[in-house]
Amino acid sequence: MHAFANPTRFLSIARPVTPWLLWLGALLSGYGFYAGLFLTPPDYLQGESVRIMYVHVPAAWLGMGGWMGLAVASLAQLVWRHPLAGVAARAIAAPGALFTAICLVTGSIWGSRTWGTWWQWDGRMTSMLVLLFLYFGYIALANASDEKVSVSKATAIFGLIGAVNVPIINRSVVWWNSLHQGPSITLKGSTIAPEILWPLAFTTLGFSLMFGAIVLMRMRTVLASAKVEARLRRLTTA
Amino acid sequence: MKAKHQRLTLALLALAALFGAGLLAASALKDQASYFYSPADLQKNPVPPGKHIRLGGMVADHSIVKQPDGVTIDFVVADGPATTKARFRGIPPDLFKENSGVVAEGAFDNNGLFVADTILAKHDERYMPPELARKNGRQEHKTETLAR
Missing domain, CATH: 1.20.5 (Single alpha-helices involved in coiled-coils or other helix-helix interfaces)
Structure with missing residues (x-):
C-alpha cells in the first residue's frame, strides 16, 4: 500500500479511474433497476413490494462495508502512519452515511407495505440507526479537529471503536427475536429464489463501484484543497 | 521491537x-x-394480565376466524407446540396469513386471551415467485416453526 503513499502518484491513478468507476457503476445499477422492476417475478407473499430489495440490500451492505473500510483506514493511520489513510477515512464517511440513510428510508417504505409499520425498535433497525449516528459523529469529529487533510488521532480511534457495531448489526436478527426476518444470503447459500435474486448482483456491484468513485472524488477534493491552501499561504508570506 | x-x-x-x-x-x-415474546417464552415465564407486551410467532393453520361483526379476528399464535389464543379488532396488514409470522401488540385479559391492539405481519427470509411457492413453498411452510 505504501506505493500509493505519494499523493502525486495516487492522484495520477485516481484521476483516470474515477470516471470509469462512476459510469460503469451507473450502467450496472441502471440495468439492475430495470431488471428488478420489469424482468423478475413478484414474490409469492410480498408481491411487487419485494423489488425495493434491489436498492435496500446493497445500500445496507455498503453502509456496513463503508464503516469496515473506514476502520481499516483508521488502523492504517494509527499503526503505519500511512499519509493517505486519514484522507481515505474522511472520504468514506459521507457516502457511508448516505447509503446507510438510503437503507433506512427504503427499509421504512418496505416495512410499511409488508409488516404494516414504518418503524419499530427491533434489533436490526435500532443498530442500523446507531450506525447512521456513528457516521454523523465521525464526520463532526473529523471536521472539528485542526487536521484538515488527514484526521486527528481521536477521530481515527473513534473510527476503530465504531466498528464494533457492524457485527452487532449483522447478528441482530440471529441473537434477538426481531420483526426483521433472518439472513437470506449466508455462506451456505441463498433462500431467495435465483429468478428473484439475480438483479441484486448488478445493483450491488453498481452501487459499490459508485461508492468507490465518490470516495476517490472526495479524496481528490481534500488533497486539492490542501494544495490550494498551501499555495495561498506561500503567496501571502512572499 | x-x-x-x-x-x-x-x-x-x-x-x-x-x-x-x-x-x-x-x-x-x-x-x-428481544423484540417480542413467543408463546413458548410465555409458557415458561407467564406475563400478568393487563401488562402491555408484544407476542410473536406463526399464525396457526386454520386458526383465523372472522367474527360476525366483520372487524374482530380470532387467531392462534404458535411457536412449535406452544400456542396462545389472540383476538384483534381492526384491519390487519395484507401479509397477515395462516402459517405466516405475526407480531401482535397488546395485553392478556383475565381469561388468558391475548387482546391485540396492533398487528404486524412478519415474513421469513425465503423469497420465491408465486409458481414456485404453489409447487413446493406452501407445504414447506407448514412444518416450519417460528423463523428468526
Missing part, C-alpha cells in the same frame, strides 16, 4: 478486547433486547 510493531500489537489487543466486550454485552442482552 520497532515502534510500528508496538503500535500494531497495542491496536490489535485493544480491538480484540473491545470486540469481545461489545459482542459479549450484546449477546447477553439476548432476552432483554
Whole structure:
C-alpha cells in the first residue's frame, strides 16, 4: 500500500479511474433497476413490494462495508502512519452515511407495505440507526479537529471503536427475536429464489463501484484543497 | 521491537478486547433486547394480565376466524407446540396469513386471551415467485416453526 503513499502518484491513478468507476457503476445499477422492476417475478407473499430489495440490500451492505473500510483506514493511520489513510477515512464517511440513510428510508417504505409499520425498535433497525449516528459523529469529529487533510488521532480511534457495531448489526436478527426476518444470503447459500435474486448482483456491484468513485472524488477534493491552501499561504508570506 | 510493531500489537489487543466486550454485552442482552415474546417464552415465564407486551410467532393453520361483526379476528399464535389464543379488532396488514409470522401488540385479559391492539405481519427470509411457492413453498411452510 505504501506505493500509493505519494499523493502525486495516487492522484495520477485516481484521476483516470474515477470516471470509469462512476459510469460503469451507473450502467450496472441502471440495468439492475430495470431488471428488478420489469424482468423478475413478484414474490409469492410480498408481491411487487419485494423489488425495493434491489436498492435496500446493497445500500445496507455498503453502509456496513463503508464503516469496515473506514476502520481499516483508521488502523492504517494509527499503526503505519500511512499519509493517505486519514484522507481515505474522511472520504468514506459521507457516502457511508448516505447509503446507510438510503437503507433506512427504503427499509421504512418496505416495512410499511409488508409488516404494516414504518418503524419499530427491533434489533436490526435500532443498530442500523446507531450506525447512521456513528457516521454523523465521525464526520463532526473529523471536521472539528485542526487536521484538515488527514484526521486527528481521536477521530481515527473513534473510527476503530465504531466498528464494533457492524457485527452487532449483522447478528441482530440471529441473537434477538426481531420483526426483521433472518439472513437470506449466508455462506451456505441463498433462500431467495435465483429468478428473484439475480438483479441484486448488478445493483450491488453498481452501487459499490459508485461508492468507490465518490470516495476517490472526495479524496481528490481534500488533497486539492490542501494544495490550494498551501499555495495561498506561500503567496501571502512572499 | 520497532515502534510500528508496538503500535500494531497495542491496536490489535485493544480491538480484540473491545470486540469481545461489545459482542459479549450484546449477546447477553439476548432476552432483554428481544423484540417480542413467543408463546413458548410465555409458557415458561407467564406475563400478568393487563401488562402491555408484544407476542410473536406463526399464525396457526386454520386458526383465523372472522367474527360476525366483520372487524374482530380470532387467531392462534404458535411457536412449535406452544400456542396462545389472540383476538384483534381492526384491519390487519395484507401479509397477515395462516402459517405466516405475526407480531401482535397488546395485553392478556383475565381469561388468558391475548387482546391485540396492533398487528404486524412478519415474513421469513425465503423469497420465491408465486409458481414456485404453489409447487413446493406452501407445504414447506407448514412444518416450519417460528423463523428468526
